[in-house]
Amino acid sequence: STGGAVATPEDHDVEYLTPVSIGTPEQILNLDIDTGSSDLWVFSSETSRSEVKGQTLYDPSNSSTAQKLEGYTWSISYGDGSSSAGEVYLDTVSIGALTVSSQAVEVAQKVSSEFTSDSNNDGLLGLGFGSLNTVQPNAQKTFFDNAMPALDSPVFTADLKAGIPGRYNFGYIDPNAYTGNITYVSVDDSQGFWDWTSPGYAIGSGSFENTTIKGIADTGTSLLLLPSSVVSAYYGKISGAKYDSTQAGYVLPCSPTPPDFAFGVGDDGAAIVLPGKYINYAPTGSSGTTCFGGIQGDSGIGFAIFGDVALKAAFVVFDGGSKTLGWASK
Numbered sequence: 556s557t558g559g560a561v562a563t564p565e566d567h568d569v570e571y572l573t574p575v576s577i578g579t580p581e582q583i584l585n586l587d588i589d590t591g592s593s594d595l596w597v598f599s600s601e602t603s604r605s606e607v608k609g610q611t612l613y614d615p616s617n618s619s620t621a622q623k624l625e626g627y628t629w630s631i632s633y634g635d636g637s638s639s640a641g642e643v644y645l646d647t648v649s650i651g652a653l654t655v656s657s658q659a660v661e662v663a664q665k666v667s668s669e670f671t672s673d674s675n676n677d678g679l680l681g682l683g684f685g686s687l688n689t690v691q692p693n694a695q696k697t698f699f700d701n702a703m704p705a706l707d708s709p710v711f712t713a714d715l716k717a718g719i720p721g722r723y724n725f726g727y728i729d730p731n732a733y734t735g736n737i738t739y740v741s742v743d744d745s746q747g748f749w750d751w752t753s754p755g756y757a758i759g760s761g762s763f764e765n766t767t768i769k770g771i772a773d774t775g776t777s778l779l780l781l782p783s784s785v786v787s788a789y790y791g792k793i794s795g796a797k798y799d800s801t802q803a804g805y806v807l808p809c810s811p812t813p814p815d816f817a818f819g820v821g822d823d824g825a826a827i828v829l830p831g832k833y834i835n836y837a838p839t840g841s842s843g844t845t846c847f848g849g850i851q852g853d854s855g856i857g858f859a860i861f862g863d864v865a866l867k868a869a870f871v872v873f874d875g876g877s878k879t880l881g882w883a884s885k
């Protein structure tokens with residue numbers, strides 16, 4: 556079997572939302588597919604009313620296939636301080652033509668203000684490794700883990716785009732979605748992430764800098780978070796760029812367009828190039844002359860995060876069979 560669905564960007568490509576069908580008759584929620592976590596949680600009829608602002612709610616009592624996992628709970632918090640928690644049901648979940656008949660659907664009873672204010676986001680669908688799942692007393696499998704045995708090929712692909720809809724596909728690699736070759740690199744799943752190592756980077760037309768960058772492919776994080784040495788080298792090339800402590804990040808003049816940023820993939824010289832305009836993440840004020848940088852530091856995290864700013868420059872294969880990542884330009 557195969558499947559897939561569109562991934563539509565919110566403002567500034569801060570996140571990408573994908574329609575996911577849950578229950579019988581189907582209830583369609585727009586979820587943030589997140590390779591950096593492993594819980595499928597949704598806004599629901601159980602979410603406290605004061606914490607809901609416009610989201611579509613999954614109501615298990617309206618689904619003939621919903622089964623409550625009595626005594627099961629979940630609770631998750633993310634590095635930005637956001638969090639959610641609740642109870643667990645099993646129900647039928649589909650992404651396009653791909654259906655998992657008994658998927659753990661974690662219904663939120665509480666969500667933090669970041670999620671309440673994100674009115675188009677009805678929840679997250681985690682595609683990290685199972686060890687990250689927070690359900691107690693027994694961890695639950697991700698949609699991909701449940702689907703994998705039936706897939707034509709044990710893969711899913713992320714084809715996110717700048718400012719326009721892209722796609723997530725399951726079970727096959729669309730040869731029309733990328734250019735050149737796909738370069739596969741090994742993944743360390745010991746922390747539950749799609750964790751890989753880039754051999755280095757280049758700034759604009761500059762020479763390639765060989766430096767090991769270990770990080771995760773994370774569709775659930777907006778920005779490209781890199782070691783401070785790389786970040787200061789990049790912004791050091793841009794007159795007027797500076798670290799702004801009030802914004803808690805590097806800001807830069809929105810024009811002229813900043814230099815491209817390339818990160819290496821594999822040891823054959825392959826690289827993914829981010830056009831400089833991707834680094835103009837969002838204007839910081841009303842004048843529109845200063846932009847918040849799409850590349851920021853990863854200090855305190857312990858690894859780099861190749862978030863949407865990086866992923867939208869590539870076609871990425873998440874191979875659950877060989878536990879590898881494939882990167883291609885497009």
Ligand SMILES: O=C(CNCCc1c[nH]c2ccccc12)Nc1scc(-c2ccccc2)c1C(=O)NCc1ccccc1
Pocket residue numbers: 570587589590591592633634635637669670673676773775776777855856860
């Ligand atoms: O959690 C995920 C993926 N799911 C995000 C879901 C989500 C969390 N708010 C959301 C808001 C809307 C939609 C989805 C999400 N990735 C990882 S791995 C390590 C860290 C981390 C650890 C310590 C410190 C920093 C990061 C994060 C992290 O917190 N990213 C989000 C972020 C990273 C930086 C800044 C903001 C957010």
